[in-house]
Amino acid sequence: MLFYVLRRTGAALATLAAASVVIFVFIHLIPGDPIYVLLGDEATPEQVEALRTRLGLDRSIVTQYFYWVGNVLQGDLGTSIFFQDPVTLIIRDGAETSILLACVTMVWIVLLGVPVGVLAATRHGTWIDQGLSGIAMLLASIPTFWVGLYLILIFAANLGWLPSSGYPSIFEEGGLSNLRYLLLPSLTLAAPNAALILRLTRASMLDVAKEDYVRTARSKGIRPQRVVIRHILRNALLAVVSAFGFTFAALISEAVVTETVFALPGIGRLVVQSILRRDYPVIQGVILVIVCLYLIINLLVDISYRYLDPRVELE
Amino acid sequence: MLTVRNLVVSGGKGASRVDIVSDVSFEIERRKVLGLVGESGSGKSITSLAVMGLLPHPQLWVRGGSIELDGADITEEPPYLRVERGHGGVSMIFQEPMTSLNPVVPIGDQIVEAVRVHDGSTGITARNRAQELLEMVRIPDARLQLTAYPHELSGGMRQRVMIAIALACRPQVLIADEPTTALDVTVQMQVLSLIRELCDTFDMGVLFITHDLGVVSELADSVSVMYGGKIVENGPVERLFNVPLHPYTSGLMNCVPDPSAGHRRFQTIPGQAPKPGEITKGCRFAPRCRHAQAVCTTDTPAKVVDGPLHSAQCHFPIARGAS
Ligand SMILES: Nc1ncnc2c1ncn2[C@@H]1O[C@H](COP(=O)(O)OP(=O)(O)O)[C@@H](O)[C@H]1O
Ligand code: SF4
Ligand SMILES: [Mg+2]
Numbered sequence: 274m275l276f277y278v279l280r281r282t283g284a285a286l287a288t289l290a291a292a293s294v295v296i297f298v299f300i301h302l303i304p305g306d307p308i309y310v311l312l313g314d315e316a317t318p319e320q321v322e323a324l325r326t327r328l329g330l331d332r333s334i335v336t337q338y339f340y341w342v343g344n345v346l347q348g349d350l351g352t353s354i355f356f357q358d359p360v361t362l363i364i365r366d367g368a369e370t371s372i373l374l375a376c377v378t379m380v381w382i383v384l385l386g387v388p389v390g391v392l393a394a395t396r397h398g399t400w401i402d403q404g405l406s407g408i409a410m411l412l413a414s415i416p417t418f419w420v421g422l423y424l425i426l427i428f429a430a431n432l433g434w435l436p437s438s439g440y441p442s443i444f445e446e447g448g449l450s451n452l453r454y455l456l457l458p459s460l461t462l463a464a465p466n467a468a469l470i471l472r473l474t475r476a477s478m479l480d481v482a483k484e485d486y487v488r489t490a491r492s493k494g495i496r497p498q499r500v501v502i503r504h505i506l507r508n509a510l511l512a513v514v515s516a517f518g519f520t521f522a523a524l525i526s527e528a529v530v531t532e533t534v535f536a537l538p539g540i541g542r543l544v545v546q547s548i549l550r551r552d553y554p555v556i557q558g559v560i561l562v563i564v565c566l567y568l569i570i571n572l573l574v575d576i577s578y579r580y581l582d583p584r585v586e587l588e
Numbered sequence: 589m590l591t592v593r594n595l596v597v598s599g600g601k602g603a604s605r606v607d608i609v610s611d612v613s614f615e616i617e618r619r620k621v622l623g624l625v626g627e628s629g630s631g632k633s634i635t636s637l638a639v640m641g642l643l644p645h646p647q648l649w650v651r652g653g654s655i656e657l658d659g660a661d662i663t664e665e666p667p668y669l670r671v672e673r674g675h676g677g678v679s680m681i682f683q684e685p686m687t688s689l690n691p692v693v694p695i696g697d698q699i700v701e702a703v704r705v706h707d708g709s710t711g712i713t714a715r716n717r718a719q720e721l722l723e724m725v726r727i728p729d730a731r732l733q734l735t736a737y738p739h740e741l742s743g744g745m746r747q748r749v750m751i752a753i754a755l756a757c758r759p760q761v762l763i764a765d766e767p768t769t770a771l772d773v774t775v776q777m778q779v780l781s782l783i784r785e786l787c788d789t790f791d792m793g794v795l796f797i798t799h800d801l802g803v804v805s806e807l808a809d810s811v812s813v814m815y816g817g818k819i820v821e822n823g824p825v826e827r828l829f830n831v832p833l834h835p836y837t838s839g840l841m842n843c844v845p846d847p848s849a850g851h852r853r854f855q856t857i858p859g860q861a862p863k864p865g866e867i868t869k870g871c872r873f874a875p876r877c878r879h880a881q882a883v884c885t886t887d888t889p890a891k892v893v894d895g896p897l898h899s900a901q902c903h904f905p906i907a908r909g910a911s
Contacts, residue, residue: 485687489750491642492680493702493757494667503701504690511692582692583737 281575285568292564293345297338300556307354307551328354341557350561351554355547360558363543368562370440370455370539374462374531375524377455381463382470382520387513389467390474394509395501397479406475412468421461421534428457438536458535462528466520473516477509484508511582518574522567589658589793590616590639590678590761596652597631597638599864606865608634608648609817616761616793621784623808623825624797625840627861631817632797633683636763639795640680641666657760667757671705676761679754683766685746689738695749696734702756721752724789725782744775751782755790762787763795768803780807801840805829810897813837816862816872823898831907833892833900836873871903879904 308321308330325331329340344351350360393405412420429437440454441447481487482505490504491497529541540559547555578585597609609631616622624632637643638650641664655663657676670677682688690698699718704710707717715734722730725748738746747767754762764783768776784807787794796807804811805825812822813836821834832838839857859876871877874884884903893899894907 485682485684486690488642489682489688489753490690490701492640492667493753494671494677494705495701496668503693507692508690584691584739 281572288568289564293561296557296560300553301334305551310550350558353552353555355550355552360554363555364558364562367538367540367543369442370537371525371528374455374459374528374539375521377459378462378524379521381459382467386467386470387474390471391478391506393475394478409468409471412464417461417530418534420464421531424457424461440537458531458537462524462531470516474509474513477512478505481505481508514581515574518570522570525563525566589618591656592639594653595638597634597648598651599648607817608864612819614812616795618791618793619788621787621794621796621808623804623811624795624814625801625804625811626814627799629861630814632814633765636680636765636797639763640678677757677759678761678763679757679759680763681750681754681767683769685743685750685770688750689746691738694735694737699753699756702753706757721755725752743771747779759792761793761795765797817864818872821900827898831894833894833905833907834902835877835879835906838906
C-alpha cells in the first residue's frame with residue numbers, strides 16, 4: 274500500500290513536470306502582451322523596455338521557464354503582473370470560495386444524482402423513469418448561466434430567501450452562515466453534473482441488474498429493496514465513484530460561468546480575468562494548482578477503489 | 589411434492605408472442621433426482637427459472653399451467669414472497685459459477701444473507717451455520733474461507749459455494765442447471781457426487797438439468813427429454829435408456845461418447861433445434877427425424893406409453909418397430 278502510494282506519487286510528479294512545460298509554453302504563445310495591458314497604448318518604447326526588463330520578460334523563454342520552476346520548487350509562484358501581489362496569496366484568496374463551492378456542489382450532486390438515479394432505475398420503463406430521465410436530459414443541456422439567473426430571479430429577487438451575489442469568507446463576520454451565499458451558486462453548478470451522475474447511476478444500475486449474481490441474490494429470498502441496495506447499487510457505485518473524482522476536479526474549472534453570474538471571488542473567474550490581462554504568473558500558478566488537484570483526486574479515487582472493489586490490486 | 593402441470597412460458601407481445609416452453613409437466617419427489625435433458629436452446633433454463641419464480645419480467649411470463657409445491661400454488665411467486673407466505677422453497681444453482689456470486693461481497697456474507705432469511709438466526713449463530721454449510725460442501729478451511737471473495741476461489745469451489753447458498757435456503761427442491769458444464773472433468777465428478785449425496789442428507793428433490801445423457805444415466809432416477817420447448821419423452825432412467833421410444837432420445841444417446849471406441853467420436857443429430865415459435869404444426873422434431881413421414885408435419889403426435897411411467901410423443905415410436 275505504502276509502496277503503491279509512493280509509486281503513484283512519483284508518477285504524479287513526472288506528470289506535473291511535463292504539465293508545467295506545456296502550461297508555460299502555451300501561455301507564452303497566447304497573442305498579446307502584458308506590458309501594453311499595464312501601460313496602455315500611449316507608452317513610450319523606453320517605458321515598455323524598462324518594464325519588460327523589470328518583469329524578466331526580455332529573457333529567453335527557456336531561461337524564464339527555469340527561473341519560474343526554481344521559484345515554484347521553493348513554494349514561490351511569482352508575483353502577479355497586474356496586482357503586484359504574490360500569486361500564492363491571490364490563489365489562496367480564490368481557493369476558499371472555489372473549494373467550498375465545489376464541496377457544497379458535490380454534496381448536491383451525490384444527494385440528488387445517486388438516489389434519484391436509483392429511483393429511475395428501479396422504476397425502469399414507467400412514467401416516473403421517463404419523467405426523471407427527461408428532466409435530467411434538460412438540466413444537462415440548458416446553459417449554466419440560464420439556470421443561475423432563474424434561481425436568482427426566484428429565490429433572491431422574488432422570494433428574497435437567499436443572497437444573489439458575492440461571498441464573504443466564513444472566517445469573517447457571519448461565520449458558517451455565510452455558506453448561504455453559496456447555496457444558489459452550488460445548485461446552479463450542481464444541476465448539469467447531478468443530471469450526469471443521475472444518468473450514470475441509472476444506466477449502471479440497469480447494467481448490473483442483468484448480472485447473474487443479482488439473480489442469485491433474488492433466489493435467496495431476500496427482499497427486493499435489499500437486492501437493490503446491497504447487490505445492484507453496491508456494484509453500480511463502482512462506475513459512479515470514478516465519475517465523482519473527475520467531476521469534483523472539473524468543478525473547480527467549470528465554475529467560471531457560475532462565479533461570474535454570482536460575482537463570486539473564485540479561482541475560475543481569476544483565471545479568465547488573468548488571461549484577459551495576460552497576467553502570466555497568475556495563469557501559470559492557477560493551472561499548476563488545478564493540475565495538482567486533479568492528480569491528488571485521481572490518487573484518492575484509485576485508493577478508495579481498493580476498498581470498494583476487492584478485485585483491484587494496488588501493486 | 590413439486591408438481592409442474594402444463595406449464596407454458598411466453599415471450600413477446602401481441603402478434604410477435606411466442607411460446608418458449610409449451611405444455612411442460614413433471615413431478616419431483618423427495619430424495620429423487622429428475623434429469624431434464626435436451627440440446628441447448630430447448631427451454632431447460634427458462635423452465636427452471638419459471639419454477640423458481642424468477643422469470644425476467646416483462647419479457648417472459650407464465651401464460652398457462654401451474655407449479656405446486658406441497659399443495660401450495662407457487663406459480664409466478666418470487667422467492668421472497670414464498671418466504672413471507674411460508675411456502676416451501678426451491679433453490680437453484682446456475683451454469684456459470686464465475687458470474688453467479690457477487691464479486692464485491694465476501695462469500696461468508698453471501699451465505700449468511702440466505703441463512704438469516706430462512707433460519708431467522710443472526711450474528712454468530714448465522715455465521716456458524718454458514719461455516720457448517722461450507723464444510724458440508726467440502727470446502728477446506730471453511731472458517732478461513734468465509735472472508736474470501738469469489739475471485740479468490742476456483743470454479744469448482746465457487747460452484748460449491750453456490751450449493752452452500754442454495755442449501756442455506758433449506759429447499760424442498762434443488763434445481764441444478766448444468767452445474768458442471770463450466771468445470772473440468774475431475775471437478776465435475778466431485779460436484780455430481782456431492783449433489784447426489786446432499787439430495788439424501790437434506791431430504792430434498794433434485795431437478796438436474798444437462799445436455800449430457802451420460803451424466804443423467806449415473807445421477808438421475810428418472811428422465812424428461814425436452815425438445816423445442818416440449819417434453820417429448822419421460823420415464824425411469826433404466827426404461828428410457830433400454831427402450832427409448834422417441835427418435836430424438838435415441839439420437840441423443842448416440843451423442844454420448846463411447847469409451848470403448850478409444851477416441852471420442854460423437855454422432856450428432858444433423859440439423860439445428862428449432863427456435864421458439866418456428867414450428868407450430870405437427871412434430872417439432874420432424875425436420876431432423878429419420879423416421880418422419882407426411883403425417884409428422886401436419887398432426888401433433890399423441891402420447892404413446894410403455895408401462896405406467898414411461899411415455900413419449902411420437903407417431904412412430906422406435907420400440908414399436910419403426911426400426
Ligand atoms: N429473455 C428472453 N426473451 C426471449 N427469448 C428468450 C429469453 N431468454 C431465452 N430465450 C429463448 O428461449 C429459448 C430457450 O432458452 P433456454 O431455456 O436458455 O435453453 P436451454 O437452457 O435449454 O439451453 C432459446 O431459444 C432462447 O433464445
Ligand atoms: S412424430 Fe414423426 S417426426 Fe416426430 S419424432 Fe416421431 S417419427 Fe419423428
Ligand atoms: Mg440453459
